[in-house]
Amino acid sequence: MSAEERLERATRLCAGRGARLTPQRARVLRILIEAERPLGAYEILAEMAEGQRALAPPTVYRALEFLLAQGLVHRLETLNAFIDCRHPERPHPAxxxxxxxxxxxxxxxxxxxxxxxxxxxxxxxxxxxxxxxxxxxxxxxxx
Amino acid sequence: MSAEERLERATRLCAGRGARLTPQRARVLRILIEAERPLGAYEILAEMAEGQRALAPPTVYRALEFLLAQGLVHRLETLNAFIDCRHPERPHPAxxxxxxxxxxxxxxxxxxxxxxxxxxxxxxxxxxxxxxxxxxxxxxxxx
DNA sequence: GCGCAAAACGTTATATTGTATCTTTTCGTG
DNA sequence: CACGAAAAGATACAATATAACGTTTTGCGC
The missing domain is CATH 3.30.1490.190 (Ferric-uptake regulator, C-terminal dimerisarion domain)
Known part of the structure; x- marks a missing residue:
């Protein structure tokens, strides 16, 4: 499943739930999807800063909080890092x-x-x- | 099993392995045993500072590193905290x-x-x- | 469309957790 | 006792995360 397809799926899921996958949140999700490996919050922050004025940590943490609540990403406790989820449609043991x-x-x-x-x-x-x-x-x- | 008994057991275990449970390390272990709940590294640090000149973080982290290696304490990843182990004699799924x-x-x-x-x-x-x-x-x- | 309340976002500052590095001390061994 | 290795002290800093507060945007009922 391509990055685009996964983003579309996320968009669909959020729409169906009345959750707002804003451009900012979608951007964080895209970064995680394209990374294909876990990223720390500050790595994401650095990615987002590319070609724009720098953002502050709370921006990323808030987006992550939303994505976690929607089950679109997981947090890896042993790494203090985040990774996108492969089957966000239904609850599952991660x-x-x-x-x-x-x-x-x-x-x-x-x-x-x-x-x-x-x-x-x-x-x-x-x-x-x-x-x-x-x-x-x-x-x-x-x- | 009392705190004293657990400390003695730890002493025995280390002696048998040729590992040095120094006073500093024993002190960290005692603090964890007596807490009966997980403690963060800086909480331990605060305990150790009681009535003495303050210590620096690496002191505690090094003691914890030793205690973890000996299986005398566990690290709780979701809490960023440490807790003493109840059966340090043998390896076990924690x-x-x-x-x-x-x-x-x-x-x-x-x-x-x-x-x-x-x-x-x-x-x-x-x-x-x-x-x-x-x-x-x-x-x-x-x- | 208008006004309102809630949600999202921006910004600054700061809290919390963890390491790198170098020096000094202690301890076991020959 | 001298030596080398291990441990501890000390300083500085890196990495991760959140508090607090104000501003902007958005969705919604009218």
Whole structure:
């Protein structure tokens, strides 16, 4: 799926929800989509500054906040970075494989893991709201 | 298990490994053990400053680096905080349930989740080295 | 179209978390 | 005790994130 197609899908999704994917927000999303790797907020900020007057951090953080709420991007806690989501249509367990060699990230969506984790949390009396699962390792290509 | 007992256990473990649990490192560990909740590096720093001349951040970060390497503490990625480990004797999958209401953290060690996750990573060609699993939710007491 | 309220955005300043680098001290070993 | 390695001290700074506040834009009911 091309960058354009993904942007269009995002536009459609937001329209259907009455959420406003403003040009600024779309720009942040485009940068993430085209990067094909996780970007830090300040990397995004630097990208956005290209050929324009510089923006301030809150601009990017606010756009990210919106995109996260819409499920269009994910936050990688171990990297303090953000990556666009490959299947934003429906809720899904977002689990990440992070290659410490090349920096690429693969999103997997293993329902079994999510279910087992939810189960374990419930058994401990926890009402789970967010699940963070990130595996650091070395990808096939880097070995 | 009391704070003293846990400190003694840590001392024993380090001695057995030829690792030096210096007074400074033991102090950081004690602070974490007595806190009974995750602490940020700068919170630890503040604790250590009590009644002494202030220390610099690298002091704490270096002690934490050692304690992490020894498996005596864990790092909570979603909180940027640290917590002492309850079973540092042997390697174990460290999964955390984090209560967003009271801030308490429960460490569970579900081998099934770890195995399933390792399996999923392997299937994607990943050689996993570290697994981060954190569930944010509300604990029994807070509901 | 007009006026209004909410949402989005701009701007400045600052808080929080984490490192690089160099020097000094401590500790175990020969 | 002398030596080398490990640890700790000290200074400065980098990277990440948010608070606070004012301005502009937008959607909406009239």
């Amino acid at each position: 689990q990440f494989l992070i290659c410490s060699a090349c920096g690429r990230v693969v999103e997997i969506d293993d329902e079994a893991i999510a279910a087992r984790l939810l189960d374990a949390a419930t058994q401990s009396g926890f009402a789970a709201s967010r699940k963070v699962v990130e595996v650091i390792g070395v990808c096939e290509g880097c070995r | 999964q955390f349930l984090i209560c967003s209401a009271c801030g308490r953290v429960v460490e569970i060690d579900d081998e099934a989740i770890a195995a399933r996750l390792l399996d999923a990573a392997t299937q994607s060609g990943f050689a996993a080295s570290r697994k981060v699993v954190e569930v944010i939710g509300v604990c029994e007491g807070c509901r």
